[in-house]
Amino acid sequence: MTTEPGQYGFLFDERRCVQCRTCELACKSTCDVEPGVRWRRLTEEWAGAYPALVRTFFSLACMHCATPACAEACAAGAISKRPGDGIVVVDRAKCDGCRDCLAACPYAVPQFGSDGTMQKCDYCLGVGREPACTQSCPADALVYGPLEELRTAAVARATKTLDGTETTGPSIVIVT
Amino acid sequence: MVPTICALCGPSSGCGLACYVRDGRLVRVEGMKESPVNRGKLCPKAYASAQWLYSPQRLKHPLRRIGEKGEGRFEQISWDEALDTIAAKLGEQKENYGARSLAVLSPQGRSYKEYILRFMMAHGSPNFGHSGICFIQRALGFAYTLGAFEAGFNPDYERADVILVWGGNPVFSGAPMGELERVLDARERGAKLVVIKPELQPDAAKADLWLPVRPGTDGALALAMLNVIVNERLYDADFVVRRCHGFDELVPHVQQYTPEWAEPITGLPASQIREVARLYGGAASACIRTGNAFDQTVDSNHAVRAVAILMAITGNLDRPGGNVAPAGSTMPPLKPVHLRERYTQEAIDDLVAPELAPGLQPFLEGTSSAYYRCFDSVLTGDPYPIKTIIAPGTQPTVITRGSGRVVEALRELEFFVVIDVMENASMPWADIVVPVTTMYESDHPFEVARTRAGDWLMARSKVVEPLGDYKSDYEFWLDLAVRMGHGDDFWHGDIEACMDYRLENLGLTMQELRAHPSGIVYEPGPMRYEKYDQLFATPSPRISGAPYLPQGKVAVYNTTFEQLGFSPLPEWVEPPESPTATPELLERYPLTFFDTHTTDVYNHGWLRNVPYLREAQPEPWVHVHPGTARGRGIEDGDWVIVESPHGWVKLKAVHFPGIRPDTVMGVHGWWQGCDELDLPGYPLLDGGANVNVLYSTDPEKAFDPVVTAMPKHTLVQLRKCP
Numbered sequence: 001m002t003t004e005p006g007q008y009g010f011l012f013d014e015r016r017c018v019q020c021r022t023c024e025l026a027c028k029s030t031c032d033v034e035p036g037v038r039w040r041r042l043t044e045e046w047a048g049a050y051p052a053l054v055r056t057f058f059s060l061a062c063m064h065c066a067t068p069a070c071a072e073a074c075a076a077g078a079i080s081k082r083p084g085d086g087i088v089v090v091d092r093a094k095c096d097g098c099r100d101c102l103a104a105c106p107y108a109v110p111q112f113g114s115d116g117t118m119q120k121c122d123y124c125l126g127v128g129r130e131p132a133c134t135q136s137c138p139a140d141a142l143v144y145g146p147l148e149e150l151r152t153a154a155v156a157r158a159t160k161t162l163d164g165t166e167t168t169g170p171s172i173v174i175v176t
Numbered sequence: 177m178v179p180t181i182c183a184l185c186g187p188s189s190g191c192g193l194a195c196y197v198r199d200g201r202l203v204r205v206e207g208m209k210e211s212p213v214n215r216g217k218l219c220p221k222a223y224a225s226a227q228w229l230y231s232p233q234r235l236k237h238p239l240r241r242i243g244e245k246g247e248g249r250f251e252q253i254s255w256d257e258a259l260d261t262i263a264a265k266l267g268e269q270k271e272n273y274g275a276r277s278l279a280v281l282s283p284q285g286r287s288y289k290e291y292i293l294r295f296m297m298a299h300g301s302p303n304f305g306h307s308g309i310c311f312i313q314r315a316l317g318f319a320y321t322l323g324a325f326e327a328g329f330n331p332d333y334e335r336a337d338v339i340l341v342w343g344g345n346p347v348f349s350g351a352p353m354g355e356l357e358r359v360l361d362a363r364e365r366g367a368k369l370v371v372i373k374p375e376l377q378p379d380a381a382k383a384d385l386w387l388p389v390r391p392g393t394d395g396a397l398a399l400a401m402l403n404v405i406v407n408e409r410l411y412d413a414d415f416v417v418r419r420c421h422g423f424d425e426l427v428p429h430v431q432q433y434t435p436e437w438a439e440p441i442t443g444l445p446a447s448q449i450r451e452v453a454r455l456y457g458g459a460a461s462a463c464i465r466t467g468n469a470f471d472q473t474v475d476s477n478h479a480v481r482a483v484a485i486l487m488a489i490t491g492n493l494d495r496p497g498g499n500v501a502p503a504g505s506t507m508p509p510l511k512p513v514h515l516r517e518r519y520t521q522e523a524i525d526d527l528v529a530p531e532l533a534p535g536l537q538p539f540l541e542g543t544s545s546a547y548y549r550c551f552d553s554v555l556t557g558d559p560y561p562i563k564t565i566i567a568p569g570t571q572p573t574v575i576t577r578g579s580g581r582v583v584e585a586l587r588e589l590e591f592f593v594v595i596d597v598m599e600n601a602s603m604p605w606a607d608i609v610v611p612v613t614t615m616y617e618s619d620h621p622f623e624v625a626r627t628r629a630g631d632w633l634m635a636r637s638k639v640v641e642p643l644g645d646y647k648s649d650y651e652f653w654l655d656l657a658v659r660m661g662h663g664d665d666f667w668h669g670d671i672e673a674c675m676d677y678r679l680e681n682l683g684l685t686m687q688e689l690r691a692h693p694s695g696i697v698y699e700p701g702p703m704r705y706e707k708y709d710q711l712f713a714t715p716s717p718r719i720s721g722a723p724y725l726p727q728g729k730v731a732v733y734n735t736t737f738e739q740l741g742f743s744p745l746p747e748w749v750e751p752p753e754s755p756t757a758t759p760e761l762l763e764r765y766p767l768t769f770f771d772t773h774t775t776d777v778y779n780h781g782w783l784r785n786v787p788y789l790r791e792a793q794p795e796p797w798v799h800v801h802p803g804t805a806r807g808r809g810i811e812d813g814d815w816v817i818v819e820s821p822h823g824w825v826k827l828k829a830v831h832f833p834g835i836r837p838d839t840v841m842g843v844h845g846w847w848q849g850c851d852e853l854d855l856p857g858y859p860l861l862d863g864g865a866n867v868n869v870l871y872s873t874d875p876e877k878a879f880d881p882v883v884t885a886m887p888k889h890t891l892v893q894l895r896k897c898p
Contacts, residue, residue, distance in 0.1 A: 019347070019776070020776055022351065025224055026223050028224075053834050054381075138357060
C-alpha cells in the first residue's frame with residue numbers, strides 16, 4: 001500500500017487512552033453532528049477473567065485510507081480522496097443513501113443521519129484547523145499530523161494494525 | 177471569539193473557554209490555550225454546553241407557586257417581585273423565629289458560595305447546609321492530622337515511584353485540568369500505578385495493580401496497611417521520632433487490624449493487602465490520590481486520618497514524590513467576601529445540626545450544618561425547626577440521602593426557595609423559583625485558579641445576553657441583602673464595586689482586568705519541600721486561631737479529637753449495612769450496592785437533559801458482573817429492580833466484567849428527562865432511578881460522628897423486571 005506523500009493521519013496511543021469521551025464530544029460539537037450520529041466513537045475490549053482483566057480502548061473515526069473501500073463501492077461517485085492531503089471527502093449532494101459504503105468499509109465508519117446521506121470525519125475541514133478530537137485529547141492519546149511523521153515518531157514503539165489494513169491502508173498508527 | 181471561564185463542575189475554579197458566537201448565539205466552544213488550568217483542553221460536558229445553555233428546560237423568569245406543594249404549578253413574576261417576596265418572608269421569620277430559622281444549602285463548589293456566607297453572616301444564621309459528600313470530610317481529617325490540608329490533596333506525581341489512586345477517578349473528574357496527563361506521564365516513565373476501587377474504571381485499566389476493594393471499606397484497608405507498615409518497620413523511624421506525636425500509641429493500637437482481619441471486610445486477599453502496604457511503605461517515594469470514597473462513608477474521619485498517617489509515617493509527607501504542600505503564591509491576597517471575623521461562639525452553639533463537630537468549627541468554609549439534617553429538623557423540631565430553606569444550584573430531592581424524608585420535609589417547610597439555571601428536581605415544592613445566569617450570560621465575577629504554573633486570574637465575559645428576566649447568583653445575594661437593609665455590607669448592590677473592592681490589593685479594577693482577555697498569570701513561588709516548621713504551625717480557622725496541631729507534630733495520636741470525645745486513633749466502623757456488619761441481611765440482600773457521582777458525561781443530579789451527553793448514557797444503569805447477572809436470568813440491557821432494606825429503584829443492567837461479582841454500581845442523581853431526544857425523566861422516590869432512596873439514614877448508624885459523612889453503600893437484591 002503506498003501512501004501519498006502529503007497524507008495526513010492519526011496516531012492513537014493505546015497506553016494513554018482512558019475512554020474519557022472528550023474526542024467524541026469535541027467532534028460532535030465542533031462539526032455540529034446531530035444526536036445519534038457518531039463521526040468518532042469509542043470502543044473497548046475486555047480480555048481475561050475477573051480480577052485478572054485487561055481492558056483496552058480505541059477511538060475510531062474515518063482513517064482516510066490509502067485505498068478507500070467506501071469510494072470504490074460508491075456507484076454515485078459521491079466519495080473521493082483528495083490529492084495532496086489525502087482526505088476522503090463525501091459530496092452529500094451526490095449521495096443517494098444506498099449505504100454500500102458502510103457495507104464496504106472494514107471499520108464500519110460511514111454514518112447516516114436524518115437526511116439519509118453518508119457523513120463522516122473530514123479532519124475538521126470546515127473549521128479550518130487541527131481536528132477538534134486531537135486538539136482536545138486530555139491524555140495526549142490521539143495525535144494528528146503528516147502520516148510519515150507519525151510513523152517516524154512511532155518507529156521505536158510497539159504497534160498494531162486493524163483487520164482490513166492490508167486492503168485499504170488506513171492512515172493511522174496505533175501504538176500499544 | 178469570546179473568552180470566558182467554565183462553571184460546569186466544581187470545586188476547582190474552571191477551565192478557560194474560547195466561545196464562538198454567531199448572530200448573538202453561542203455556536204461552539206474550545207479550550208482556551210492561554211489558561212494554565214486546561215491549556216486548550218476541555219471535557220465532554222463543556223463541549224456539550226451550548227446545548228445546555230439553550231435547553232428548553234432553562235428557566236427564563238422568576239416563578240411563584242400557585243398549585244399545591246409538589247404539584248409544579250407556577251405563575252410568572254418579575255425579578256423584583258421575587259426578591260421582595262423572599263426579603264419580606266425572611267424578615268418576618270427573623271422576627272418570629274430568629275435568624276437561625278434560615279438554612280441556605282451549599283451548591284457544588286462555586287465562588288458564589290462566599291456571597292452566601294456573607295449574606296448568612298449579615299442576616300445572622302449560622303446554618304449553611306453543607307452537603308457533606310465531597311472534599312470537606314477529607315480536608316478536615318488531613319488538616320487536623322497533617323497541619324496543612326493541601327498536602328493531603330496534592331500528590332507529587334512527577335517524582336513518585338509509586339502512585340495510589342484510591343477511591344477517586346482522575347479520568348471522569350477534571351480530566352482536562354492536567355492531573356490525568358501527569359498520572360499517565362508518571363506511568364510512562366516507570367512509576368508503579370495502584371488503583372483501589374471496586375470497579376475497573378478506565379484509570380484502573382492503566383494500573384499495574386488493581387485492588388477491587390469492597391465499597392465503604394477503604395478505612396479497613398488503610399488500617400491493615402498501617403499494621404503491615406508498623407510491624408514490618410517500613411516506616412521512616414527518624415521522621416516518626418522527630419515529627420510525629422503518638423506513634424508509640426499507634427503501634428499497639430493497629431495490632432488488631434491484621435491483613436487477615438481486613439480480608440473478609442475489604443474482600444481483598446490478605447496477601448494483596450500486604451503487597452500494597454509493602455509497595456507503598458517500601459518505595460523511595462510514594463503518593464496517594466484520594467477521592468470521594470473517603471467522604472461518603474460512615475468511618476470517614478477514621479479512614480482519612482489513617483491515610484494521612486500512612487503518608488506521614490512512611491516519610492512521604494512534603495517530600496519529593498510524596499504528598500506535598502503546594503508552592504507559595506506571588507499573587508497578593510484578594511479581599512475576602514466572607515465576613516469571617518464576625519464569627520462568635522454563639523453562632524457555633526446555635527447550629528441546628530453541626531456538619532463538623534462544633535469544637536472544630538468554623539472550618540475552611542465557615543460554620544455549617546449537615547445538609548440532610550437541616551431537612552430532618554423541619555420534621556423533628558430538634559433542636560429547633562428550620563423554617564426557610566434556600567437551595568441555590570442544588571437539588572435536595574436527589575443529592576442527599578433519604579429522598580423520601582426530604583420530600584416530607586419540603587411539604588412541611590414554611591418557605592422554600594429554589595435558585596437554578598434549569599427546571600430542577602426540587603422545584604415542584606418551591607414557593608419561589610429564581611432563575612440565574614449560566615456562565616455564558618454574565619460579565620462577573622473574576623475567578624482565581626491555583627495551578628502549578630501559577631495563579632490564574634481572569635474576569636468572566638458575557639458571551640451571550642441572558643435568555644430571560646434574571647441576573648447572576650452573585651447579584652441575587654447582593655440584591656437580597658440590600659432589600660434586607662444590609663446595603664452597607666453589600667456594596668449597595670453594585671456588583672462592579674464589589675469586584676473592584678476584592679481586587680484592591682492587586683492594584684487593578686475589574687475594568688482593567690477585563691482588558692486582559694485571557695487573564696493574568698502570577699508566577700508560582702519557589703517550591704520547597706519539608707516545610708514542617710511552617711506546616712505544623714498552621715493556624716486553624718477556629719475562633720481561637722489555635723493551630724491544627726497542638727504539639728507542632730503530625731497528630732498520629734490526636735489529642736484534639738480526644739478532648740472532643742472522639743477516638744484519638746483511627747478505628748474501623750462498620751457501615752449501616754454490609755456483608756460483615758449485617759450478615760443476617762445477606763439471604764435477602766446478597767449484593768453490595770454503591771454509586772458514583774461522576775461519569776464521563778454526568779456529574780451529580782444534572783446534565784441528563786443535554787442531548788449530546790444523554791445519547792452517550794441514555795438510561796440509568798447498574799453495572800453487574802456477567803456471572804452475577806446470568807445467575808439471576810438478567811441479560812445485558814435488561815431493566816432490573818434493585819431493592820435494599822430502605823427502598824427500590826429500576827435500572828438498566830449493564831454486564832460489566834470489571835466489577836466485583838458481589839457488588840453492583842449505579843449512578844447518583846438520575847431523575848431528569850431530555851426533551852430533544854424524547855427520553856423520559858424518572859420518579860424521585862421508590863420505583864424511579866434515584867439511588868439515594870436505597871441508603872440508610874438511621875441517625876445512630878448512618879453518620880460519621882465527627883464529619884456527618886453518610887455512606888453510599890448498602891445491601892441489595894437484583895431481579896429482572898417482570
